[in-house]
Amino acid sequence: MEKKNIDWASIGFGYMPTDKRYVSLYKDGAWDQGALVDDPNIVLNECACVLQYAQTCFEGLKAYTTEDGRTVCFRPDLNAERMYDTAKRLEMPPFPKDRFVEAVKQVIKANEAWVPPYGSGATLYLRPYMFGSNAVIGVKPADEYQFRILTTPVGPYFKGGVKPITLCVSDFDRAAPHGTGHIKAGLNYAMSLHPIVEAHKAGFDENMYLDAATRTKVEETGGANFLFVTKDNKVVTPKSNSILPSITRRSLMVVAKEYLGLEVEEREVYFDEVKDFAECGLCGTAAVISPVGKIVDHGKEICFPSGMTEMGPTISKLRDTLTGIQMGKIEGPEGWIVEI
């Protein structure tokens, strides 16, 4: 497969239209058979439910070229499952899980020339999404929907090496206890735009959100789950019903236990205990793990012993092992790597 003539090492984390996108339409109570199309634009009625009442959700995953030249993607069945759960919560007709995985494979195959070569640091990012498309003026779910997958090549998340980031404890809430924090609804991200703009203005990289009910427990950031390492090398991740079940975080917990032989714990994490951890990282598809060097709580600084120049040793091992699995250098658990 001849790759596109792109300077892969210099592309950023942005949108670049590729040759094909997948579309399936829902009408009269059923999804159509779906197709790959050329046009990256969508024409919608001015009163489409997605435009008026934000009835939309999405997923994110990547396709990679392995060291031996295969094109693969990582655990698409979990994205299918999460989108299924999201759609149900938003009163949208869930897209069948097996068809989701099939569509992922089809769209990667059709854009294989856009899957960056091994070693470039870049990957092909897939964005499955779904929205209510017909005109709705009274507040109710749409009757017609589009399920789509767009793809775009994205550069290495960390250009010029991985640098620890600084977070601030947000005064805003990300999710209510019985709200939509556990699903990947567009509305969660719309409401996080103001807090992130404010955090950036104040010189921080990201927000740490606490639980809305008591403001004592760690939830997540606007786009990643937390993972902490204790001083005796145990891997701890917050348990909450109002955070997104990150596929990267769930995979890293398996890697920690099964590959690195570490003790792992998924439990409520109180903000008061954060100062006692040795390492902190943010897990998500985009960056795998971003090390956190510092958290600032209204002027009070928590500085992790791993510091502001390098990734801590355990987070570094976790990252190397998971990226090794994704790039085909280390044998992954059954079903994690799906070949195209």
Ligand SMILES: Cc1ncc(COP(=O)(O)O)c(C=O)c1O
């Ligand atoms: C709010 C939020 N939490 C966590 C994650 C990480 O999830 P995943 O590892 O499935 O990409 C994401 C990104 O998808 C996110 O948007």
